[in-house]
Amino acid sequence: MPERDGGGRERTEALGRDAVRRAEQAVGDAWIGQLLLAEAECEATVGACSRVRDRVAERVRAAQRSGDLPALVRSQADLEHADRAWTRALDVYDSARDRLAHELALWTDATARRARQAWVDRPAAGRR
Numbered sequence: 001m002p003e004r005d006g007g008g009r010e011r012t013e014a015l016g017r018d019a020v021r022r023a024e025q026a027v028g029d030a031w032i033g034q035l036l037l038a039e040a041e042c043e044a045t046v047g048a049c050s051r052v053r054d055r056v057a058e059r060v061r062a063a064q065r066s067g068d069l070p071a072l073v074r075s076q077a078d079l080e081h082a083d084r085a086w087t088r089a090l091d092v093y094d095s096a097r098d099r100l101a102h103e104l105a106l107w108t109d110a111t112a113r114r115a116r117q118a119w120v121d122r123p124a125a126g127r128r
Helices: 008-066 069-121
Strands: none
Touching: 008 069
């Protein structure tokens, strides 16, 4: 007569799936955390570039008011450089935001899938 394991194998498998789900969630959470940090750093860089650009623009205006042609030429060149840096920073920030939005959608779907599977596995894992 075959022995019955009393659901032990099913319970072990359910607990194994639970461990995998928890690990997947931890990795996903860490990934989202890193993307949030990167997006915040990009935003801070845009802000810094914007402040630099504003200060240089003020130097251009001051040189225009004073009629100092050499200072005006230098400050306009600096403003062009600051504008390029700000544009690059904004492009990187936009890319980081887009990546974060995409990854958040994937993370949300994966989290929901894991939650549904955990609910299905509850009886087999001996949980209520």
